[in-house]
Amino acid sequence: xxxxxxxxxxxxxxxxxxxxxxxxxxxxxxxxxxxxxxxxxxxxxxxxxxxxxxxxxxxxxxxxxxxxxxxxxxxxxxxxxxxxxxxxxxxxxxxxxxxxxxxxxxxxxxxxxxxxxxxxxxxxxxxx
Numbered sequence: 001x002x003x004x005x006x007x008x009x010x011x012x013x014x015x016x017x018x019x020x021x022x023x024x025x026x027x028x029x030x031x032x033x034x035x036x037x038x039x040x041x042x043x044x045x046x047x048x049x050x051x052x053x054x055x056x057x058x059x060x061x062x063x064x065x066x067x068x069x070x071x072x073x074x075x076x077x078x079x080x081x082x083x084x085x086x087x088x089x090x091x092x093x094x095x096x097x098x099x100x101x102x103x104x105x106x107x108x109x110x111x112x113x114x115x116x117x118x119x120x121x122x123x124x125x126x127x128x
Contacts, residue, residue, distance in 0.1 A: 054084060058097040077112040089117040096124040
């Protein structure tokens, strides 16, 4: 009886892994350099995005102050967007509300700030 030869692929896999490693090292070491590239001009005016802290205070009588500037409640979102719409949306926004205001009033202000895209909103409380 003649014995069939076994196919041993381990040396073949070893050689292929070494070649793959050499290929990966040589490709990452290759730098692409382009010379004499004529780049377009950028705009000369840049709009700086302001990142700051915005403090919103809601008083018991329904008065809303943003950074000590008084806003009317009925036009708050429009005026807030005009004033702070160009600020970085990751700016810190702190809301301090009187504990006796209606929940509806607070949620109107809070949800309006969220809808304008601000993500870093903190609610201020008093420590006893």
